[in-house]
Amino acid sequence: xxxxxxHLKALGIVGMNDRNINLITAYNPRHLFPLVDNKLRTKLLxxxxxxxxxxxxxxxxxxxxxxxxAEFLEPHAGFAMKPAKGSxxxxxxxxxxxxxxxxxxxxxxxxxxxxxxxxxxxxxxxxFSLGGKPDVTIVEELIRPDPAYKxxxxxxxxxxxxxxxxxxxxxxxxxxxxxxxxxxxxxxxGAVGLGLALTDGSPVxxxxxxxxxxxxxxxxADLMSVRxxxxxxxxxxxxxxxxxxxxxxxGADMVIDRDKGPLLLELNARPGLAIQIANCAGLAPRLxxxxxxxxxxxxxxxxxxxxxAIEILGEGQLNLKLRTGSx
Amino acid sequence: xxxxxxxxxxxxxxAIVGLLxxxxxxxxxHRHYVYGVPWVPGSEKFIWSIEARIEFTARxxxxxxxxxxxxxxxAFSVLDESGASPGYGLSFLQVGSQPTAQWSIREASGxxxxxxxVKLLQRDRDASDLDAAPPPPLRVxxxxxxxxxxxxxxxxQAVSLSADPFSLTRQLLQQFRAGDRAQNxxxxxxxxxxxxxxxxxxxxxxxxxxPAAVVYGxxxxxxxxxxxxxxxxxxxxxxxxxxxxxVAESTDPQLPLMLWQPTRGYVLEVNGGSxxxxxxxxxxxxxxNYGQVASSLGETEDWLGFSIHALPIEEQAIFKTILxxxxxxxxxxLLRILVGLRTSGTFMPVLIAxxxxxxxxxxxxxxxxxxxxxxxxxxxxxxxxNLLLVARISAVIITVITxxxxxxxxxxxxxxxxxxxxxxxxxxxxSWTVERMSILWEEEGWKEVAVQGFxxxxxxxVAYLAMTNPLxxxxxxxxxxxxFVALALIMLLGSYTGYRLLELxxxxxLTDHAR
Numbered sequence: 113x114x115x116x117x118x119h120l121k122a123l124g125i126v127g128m129n130d131r132n133i134n135l136i137t138a139y140n141p142r143h144l145f146p147l148v149d150n151k152l153r154t155k156l157l158x159x160x161x162x163x164x165x166x167x168x169x170x171x172x173x174x175x176x177x178x179x180x181x182a183e184f185l186e187p188h189a190g191f192a193m194k195p196a197k198g199s200x201x202x203x204x205x206x207x208x209x210x211x212x213x214x215x216x217x218x219x220x221x222x223x224x225x226x227x228x229x230x231x232x233x234x235x236x237x238x239x240f241s242l243g244g245k246p247d248v249t250i251v252e253e254l255i256r257p258d259p260a261y262k263x264x265x266x267x268x269x270x271x272x273x274x275x276x277x278x279x280x281x282x283x284x285x286x287x288x289x290x291x292x293x294x295x296x297x298x299x300x301x302g303a304v305g306l307g308l309a310l311t312d313g314s315p316v317x318x319x320x321x322x323x324x325x326x327x328x329x330x331x332x333a334d335l336m337s338v339r340x341x342x343x344x345x346x347x348x349x350x351x352x353x354x355x356x357x358x359x360x361x362x363g364a365d366m367v368i369d370r371d372k373g374p375l376l377l378e379l380n381a382r383p384g385l386a387i388q389i390a391n392c393a394g395l396a397p398r399l400x401x402x403x404x405x406x407x408x409x410x411x412x413x414x415x416x417x418x419x420x421a422i423e424i425l426g427e428g429q430l431n432l433k434l435r436t437g438s439x
Numbered sequence: 440x441x442x443x444x445x446x447x448x449x450x451x452x453x454a455i456v457g458l459l460x461x462x463x464x465x466x467x468x469h470r471h472y473v474y475g476v477p478w479v480p481g482s483e484k485f486i487w488s489i490e491a492r493i494e495f496t497a498r499x500x501x502x503x504x505x506x507x508x509x510x511x512x513x514a515f516s517v518l519d520e521s522g523a524s525p526g527y528g529l530s531f532l533q534v535g536s537q538p539t540a541q542w543s544i545r546e547a548s549g550x551x552x553x554x555x556x557v558k559l560l561q562r563d564r565d566a567s568d569l570d571a572a573p574p575p576p577l578r579v580x581x582x583x584x585x586x587x588x589x590x591x592x593x594x595x596q597a598v599s600l601s602a603d604p605f606s607l608t609r610q611l612l613q614q615f616r617a618g619d620r621a622q623n624x625x626x627x628x629x630x631x632x633x634x635x636x637x638x639x640x641x642x643x644x645x646x647x648x649x650p651a652a653v654v655y656g657x658x659x660x661x662x663x664x665x666x667x668x669x670x671x672x673x674x675x676x677x678x679x680x681x682x683x684x685x686v687a688e689s690t691d692p693q694l695p696l697m698l699w700q701p702t703r704g705y706v707l708e709v710n711g712g713s714x715x716x717x718x719x720x721x722x723x724x725x726x727x728n729y730g731q732v733a734s735s736l737g738e739t740e741d742w743l744g745f746s747i748h749a750l751p752i753e754e755q756a757i758f759k760t761i762l763x764x765x766x767x768x769x770x771x772x773l774l775r776i777l778v779g780l781r782t783s784g785t786f787m788p789v790l791i792a793x794x795x796x797x798x799x800x801x802x803x804x805x806x807x808x809x810x811x812x813x814x815x816x817x818x819x820x821x822x823x824x825n826l827l828l829v830a831r832i833s834a835v836i837i838t839v840i841t842x843x844x845x846x847x848x849x850x851x852x853x854x855x856x857x858x859x860x861x862x863x864x865x866x867x868x869x870s871w872t873v874e875r876m877s878i879l880w881e882e883e884g885w886k887e888v889a890v891q892g893f894x895x896x897x898x899x900x901v902a903y904l905a906m907t908n909p910l911x912x913x914x915x916x917x918x919x920x921x922x923f924v925a926l927a928l929i930m931l932l933g934s935y936t937g938y939r940l941l942e943l944x945x946x947x948x949l950t951d952h953a954r
Contacts, residue, residue: 114943115950125946127938202882230825237828323948
């Protein structure tokens with residue numbers, strides 16, 4: 113099973129080497145990486161730019177802080193514990209509720225306070241951070257997913273990733289955790305990737321482990337009937353977050369909270385390429401379309417850019433060009 | 440073009456790559472053509488180990504033995520010489536212009552054996568290409584009658600049938616060939632003795648004012664023993680000279696001829712002994728490593744010819760490994776950028792490959808798998824102990840060392856000395872591998888561990904095969920310029936934006952949409 117280079121080229125698929133050189137190295141200056149590699153800084157930056165994020169319950173900076181962990185967690189029934197410098201969803205522990213002495217994960221697994229403390233200690237020691245550097249443990253408020261998504265996700269909240277290129281939203285997908293992915297929203301761990309049309313967020317195609325699927329593998333929910341509320345709002349958050357960081361090629365990960373609406377979870381300066389499989393479309397034609405825009409467009413407000421992106425990257429337009437280009 | 444400066448960047452990259460390649464290849468060619476370092480290990484280059492065995496009977500008085508040593512010639516250069524001679528004082532000296540080995544002892548009696556060994560590098564030039572040795576002074580012979588007349592007659596006939604000293608020599612040899620001899624030739628040979636034919640012809644040539652001498656040479660043939668020096672006739676004409684084999688040679692004239700005594704003079708002189716006998720045995724070895732040669736040649740090198748061989752042997756050995764690292768790095772680049780293999784730790788496979796070089800491949804693979812497997816088991820238990828990161832990795836290091844010690848002792852006990860080689864593994868790297876694999880297992884599951892473990896080992900094996908390839912070793916060690924070429928290649932790879940081989944599989948679900 114393989115696809116020819118010619119076909120990939122015709123589809124405009126961007127490969128790893130191409131991404132690394134022409135997108136990441138070209139548009140993401142190294143010195144800006146800490147802004148997105150440190151979730152604490154990202155949160156701060158986001159709030160400065162009027163982008164909502166899940167509420168911060170607290171941050172643990174030293175092993176000493178862990179002594180009072182039990183008291184600190186006491187008032188919170190559910191929370192998410194994360195490494196500030198983690199990547200790829202590593203080290204994220206989600207506690208949905210607590211019962212007696214135990215903390216319950218979304219899948220019902222029981223954890224004692226010592227298990228939580230060990231996890232926090234590992235985070236501080238740098239187990240999940242890039243290069244094993246000492247890290248900070250952040251504890252966030254639990255996100256309450258829209259009930260409409262209940263059937264779409266196992267043990268986790270579906271998040272929406274939008275690739276933003278030079279300030280313009282380029283491609284989007286929803287990531288649905290599965291039993292195989294252990295509640296994590298990482299595609300390479302087995303989460304489902306649901307490609308979303310940039311125009312209105314309607315489903316285009318869905319994949320798991322880089323293979324096409326139609327239904328959620330665990331719940332059997334029909335993936336093609338998913339509707340995303342607040343669609344342009346989501347795209348705007350992504351565009352605004354990109355502006356805040358100054359990075360030219362990022363993946364903005366967002367969730368929709370039942371009560372608070374769209375929230376920015378984290379930013380990624382090295383977003384993966386599986387989004388192309390989920391959308392059955394390559395990034396290259398869209399990158400070219402953005403590059404052709406006159407310089408003034410890049411100075412427009414986030415709302416204007418989102419509107420423009422929907423207009424020029426809207427489904428019919430590009431696919432048409434793609435077809436004529438490939439034939 | 441997604442970025443305005445892309446074109447400029449590309450251009451400067453290609454310029455640097457071009458420059459590096461030119462520089463590297465230039466240096467390599469300079470070394471090849473000026474210093475004669477071969478492109479291929481052992482191609483055309485042989486080292487001859489020749490042993491001269493001197494046997495004689497001593498008479499119980501002071502003994503001095505002088506043996507002509509071979510000197511550098513166009514086709515051969517002397518790399519190394521030594522002598523074995525129990526009880527004798529041995530010195531290498533010049534007697535007149537002749538390099539000589541001289542043995543001496545206050546008193547010796549009975550049968551004596553002396554050895555002289557020399558290592559000669561056969562250059563890739565035509566073995567008969569003689570170096571310019573000055574003609575020896577003329578020694579005009581005086582014959583009594585009727586031999587003087589006979590010699591004149593023979594010479595007169597030969598001169599009339601020839602044009603120059605060399606053709607005259609050939610003509611004389613022709614006339615003295617057994618079966619073709621006329622009366623005069625037979626007469627001359629009868630008085631001189633059949634074995635002295637070269638001397639006779641040399642004398643006849645000298646009587647006509649042509650410098651000539653009997654010289655001694657060896658036909659070199661691998662594995663021959665008890666060989667005698669062959670008397671040869673050397674004739675000069677101005678600065679030119681030619682060597683003529685005398686009558687039917689028993690050995691193949693295609694074999695390289697080495698002149699032991701390239702001009703007139705003694706070969707062996709024994710004072711205080713009798714019944715001396717000189718014989719030779721020889722062995723040929725192809726050079727796999729030009730380094731030995733170059734260092735013993737004591738090349739006087741200019742800055743362009745700069746090479747590792749200028750360093751002491753021990754440092755050279757270190758560089759032999761260091762200079763292979765770029766090859767390993769190149770393999771990693773190829774497999775990651777063009778193929779898309781995932782490895783645990785970017786250059787860990789190269790270090791593992793270096794360990795494989797020490798242990799041999801199969802032993803290394805088994806050892807690596809054993810250590811990592813046992814390390815992973817112990818490490819998975821350790822993860823319950825809730826240790827801080829630095830302490831945990833330190834603990835893993837000690838565990839790995841213990842495992843290695845255990846396997847070494849165990850394999851030694853059961854008689855597998857191969858197992859001792861496990862100590863060649865870089866322990867810190869192994870510990871990090873265990874730690875990383877263990878975290879990977881917890882976070883991504885065993886599949887990812889298998890994928891990355893396989894990728895790492897495959898890369899290590901490919902790097903090992905590349906780094907143990909004799910040609911690669913030869914080139915990397917002897918042509919430092921090629922390091923620039925490797926650098927240029929890696930830079931080119933670093934700017935490759937095409938698809939990786941494994942991406943063709945990864946994106947294969949898009950096949951249906953390609954049309």
